Amino acid sequence: MVAPEIDGGAWLDPLGRLFSPAPAGYTFPLDASSHRCESSRMEIRFVGSGDAFGSGGRYQTCIRLQENGYTTLVDCGATSLTAMKAQHLDPGEVDAVVLTHLHGDHFGGLPFLVLDGQFSRRTKPLTVLGPVGTTNRLHAVMEAFYPGSTSVQRRFNVEIVELDGVGSPHSTGALTVRSWEVDHASGAPALAVRAQLGGATFAYSGDTAWTPALITAAEGSDVFVCEAYTYDTPVRYHLDYATLREHADELATRQLVVTHMGPSMLSRLDALEHTAASDGLALGT
Ligand SMILES: [Zn+2]
Ligand SMILES: [Zn+2]
Numbered sequence: 202m203v204a205p206e207i208d209g210g211a212w213l214d215p216l217g218r219l220f221s222p223a224p225a226g227y228t229f230p231l232d233a234s235s236h237r238c239e240s241s242r243m244e245i246r247f248v249g250s251g252d253a254f255g256s257g258g259r260y261q262t263c264i265r266l267q268e269n270g271y272t273t274l275v276d277c278g279a280t281s282l283t284a285m286k287a288q289h290l291d292p293g294e295v296d297a298v299v300l301t302h303l304h305g306d307h308f309g310g311l312p313f314l315v316l317d318g319q320f321s322r323r324t325k326p327l328t329v330l331g332p333v334g335t336t337n338r339l340h341a342v343m344e345a346f347y348p349g350s351t352s353v354q355r356r357f358n359v360e361i362v363e364l365d366g367v368g369s370p371h372s373t374g375a376l377t378v379r380s381w382e383v384d385h386a387s388g389a390p391a392l393a394v395r396a397q398l399g400g401a402t403f404a405y406s407g408d409t410a411w412t413p414a415l416i417t418a419a420e421g422s423d424v425f426v427c428e429a430y431t432y433d434t435p436v437r438y439h440l441d442y443a444t445l446r447e448h449a450d451e452l453a454t455r456q457l458v459v460t461h462m463g464p465s466m467l468s469r470l471d472a473l474e475h476t477a478a479s480d481g482l483a484l485g486t
Contacts, residue, residue, distance in 0.1 A: 243268040243401035243486045245424055248284045250460045250478035252430060253306035257467045259480050260284035261306040262460070264426065267294075268399040271375040274298045275396065275405055279309030282317055288481055292317050293325065297376050300331030301407025302391035303338045312343045312350065319355050326358045328373045332380070333363045334389030366390050368417065375399065381418050383409035385438045393418035401486035404454065408461065410437070411444050416451050423486040425454035426478065428461035432469050442466060446474065458484070 244267045251259025261278025263285070272294045274281070285292050292314055300308045311329065318327065329335060339361065343350045362371060366382035377397040385391035385408045395404040395418050404422035406415050408430075419425040430436055433443035442459065449457060459466070460478035470477050476484075 243398050243403065243423075245403055245426075245484040245486070246288075246290075247460065247478045247480060247482045248274070248288060248290065249278055249281055250462070250480050250482070251278075251280075251306075252461050252463045253278075253304065254463075255280075256463050259462075260287075261310070263310065264403075264405065264460075265290065266396060266398050266403055268401065269375065271398060272296050273376050273396065273398065274314075275394065275403070276301055276307040276407075277310040277314060278306040279313075281310030282313040284480065293321060293323050295327065296325070296374055297328040297330060299376075299378055299394055299396060300329065300335060300392075301394055301405060302332060302385060302387040303334060303389045304387045304408065307407070308335075308339070309342065311339055312346050315343070315355075315359060316347065316350065318357055319353065323355075323357045326360060328360045328362060330362045330364055330371060330373065330378050332366065332390040332392050335363055336361045338389065364392060364394075366392050379418075381414040383407060383414050384412045385409045395419075395422060403486075406440070408439060411440055411448060415448070416453075419452040419454045419457075422454045424456050424458060424484060425452055426458045426460050427452075429459040429466055430461055430463050432465040432472075434465060442469075442473065449475070456484070 246265040248263040248265050249260030251261050260280045262276040263278055263281035264275040266273040274295055277298050340351050364380040366380050368379050370377050370379050379395045380392040382390050383393045393406050393414055402422045404418045404425045406427040408428050428440050429442040429445050430439040431441040433441050458476045458478055
């Protein structure tokens with residue numbers, strides 16, 4: 202079955218919100234109660250909203266936050282550089298990359314982002330904030346993909362910050378990130394993250410089974426993006442939509458958006474009670 206959003210047509214969800222792959226530069230209001238001053242507007246764009254396996258032809262996880270000229274990627278899956286260029290987004294704008302965990306569909310695009318910067322003569326520093334182990338895993342994956350790439354002298358610095366997973370704030374530029382450890386095996390701690398940029402707050406589950414850490418991460422957020430890999434089939438270390446729906450009232454967010462959807466979710470988009478991410482979807486705070 203072809204999922205309705207893949208046709209490119211817009212439609213309203215059961216709560217009357219508009220769904221559509223967003224045209225470049227267009228932002229949707231979050232909901233009817235969303236009235237924020239201009240200074241706090243942050244654009245949240247799903248550069249990639251897919252699972253690890255390209256379900257529905259979607260790009261792997263990459264969510265771009267932009268506010269007042271500061272640009273952050275939350276996760277950078279292996280397809281993310283291609284996704285950015287397909288959506289006419291400049292990889293050279295990216296100031297920081299926040300990684301929830303060290304699976305290829307969430308951080309495998311970083312070597313390409315770094316090498317693209319090298320070959321485009323980037324000078325702007327890049328900060329990578331990820332779980333403990335990010336320094337070693339990024340080094341290993343760069344050497345595996347492009348031997349010698351870690352010893353090249355570049356015009357820009359890549360600073361890696363390893364997050365503690367216990368909620369401490371870490372600031373870089375205009376961005377403040379907090380992280381909480383979740384339940385997902387990836388050879389390093391997996392994190393849910395909350396990112397503040399300007400006056401807006403974005404939170405994201407990463408990949409995880411249900412855990413109370415999601416309640417903490419989502420608290421007070423303008424948007425909480427949560428994985429919903431399957432519709433109602435339990436899958437170890439992941440969330441199914443039925444479980445998420447049971448806990449939705451515990452999530453103190455202004456808007457819950459589901460992403461990282463596999464085939465069973467993509468075939469039931471019309472049955473969802475929450476906003477479903479799609480590649481190119483942009484939300485404004
Ligand atoms: Zn994933
Ligand atoms: Zn994962």
